Amino acid sequence: MFSILFVDDEQAIREGFAEYAQFLGYEVTQAADGMEAVERCRKQDFDVVILDIMMPRMDGFTACKEIRREKDIPILMLSARGEEYDKLHGFDLGIDDYVTKPFSPRELLARLNVIVNRHKAAAQGNAPGATKNEVYRFGGLVIDMSARTVETDGRRLEMTPKEYELLFHLVRNHNIALSREKLLSAVWGYDFFGEDATVNTHIKMLRAHLGIYERHIVTIRGVGYRFDPVLEEAIQ
């Protein structure tokens, strides 16, 4: 059991989660915006902080930076859509985990347990640092998720946020066929009701950027796309 600071501007969400977590024996403190969160953190040591991104007065990113400047507390971000998730990586705030809304209280608690324990272990000097270095190499194609860079044969590629996110998601799930629908909800967010054709267009631009490495992105007719680490030609 540990203490949690839950920061969200929607009272209903705070109450709902607090009720559930308290019932299970966790100690939950609430705050309605980033400003209040920072103040509460100054007064008390929590084991973990849950920060919503969109909040009045002070947003989650700023609050995260502020809290981190003063204390070493694991932080979990709540984000509603892919675009915000996208920013999480861009800011390099060293957040420990994120959960997209709507979340199941059960799942959120499970993740909290993981990051709190990890943090405690790290404090004892046992475990490695918080930010995992996610680098993939496929021949001359190097994809560094944490640095948020993509290189082809040593040349840095300039890509748009959506293209990065799309590529990252394909690469994280390499060798798995992803439907356009799945890609939309994973990269664009659960509440995006756009056309499947949107994916087509972004895939097209992504391929254009990747040059000869575009062949890693395989079209699966009737379904969507898949990232193949190994090129077909190389096999035969």
Added chain:
Amino acid sequence: MFSILFVDDEQAIREGFAEYAQFLGYEVTQAADGMEAVERCRKQDFDVVILDIMMPRMDGFTACKEIRREKDIPILMLSARGEEYDKLHGFDLGIDDYVTKPFSPRELLARLNVIVNRHKAAAQGNAPGATKNEVYRFGGLVIDMSARTVETDGRRLEMTPKEYELLFHLVRNHNIALSREKLLSAVWGYDFFGEDATVNTHIKMLRAHLGIYERHIVTIRGVGYRFDPVLEEAIQ
């Protein structure tokens, strides 16, 4: 697309949501109170149930408990703003999410998508988001359902969507004879009104692709087809 049971005593709210969701292709059934909801659930399998809390005859919590006792369906609760959230110990009843009134149909649908997909993933024993790696091997024939690839002796086969689906369904039900009718409704969908001969043609093309491994697909005269993991010749 999935089927939704929307339970609320206010007809205007039901109609409003139903119209919006149906326009987008969702199948929406309505019920005016908890009692009716429970009855409808007994008659039909819905993919998700939306329950208002305050209703005549039987309130949302009781209905939730009742439905949950009989079936494993994800449930989303509706609560009016200002209504007691401590009542939302509903999480103990295992509700999957809740939304406060007034809600945006768009957001509600987005959340429904999340909990329905989460539930389906859980039913398949997968972690949410993660895709189970379903790989079958029959000698030199390797079928990877998650990558959506088929290999014969290390060589990847190019197949059409229907051929993949047909093969996957036969393999998932290996050793079981499947009638053309069953194959049609499983692979083509329950609402497909085509000829049985359609199956013949696709089986033919599938066999052509499989080469020597075509012998895994056995014709059962007067019935349909069956996938045999072990070849007859190998036994004798």
Added chain:
DNA sequence: CTGCAAAATGAAAAATTCATAAAAGGTTGG
């Protein structure tokens, strides 16, 4: 062995899918 029904085959017509191009809508930073 024969006849019949079922299944396989081949091929053409119909339907769908996806890449491409281009336009329209939004955002952001100066």
Added chain:
DNA sequence: CCAACCTTTTATGAATTTTTCATTTTGCAG
């Protein structure tokens, strides 16, 4: 406020896939 850029939608055509159907072949019962 404008301009540049990013995102999304829409339109189109080529290529592929699916379906249907006529014909041939096969398997089986009598």
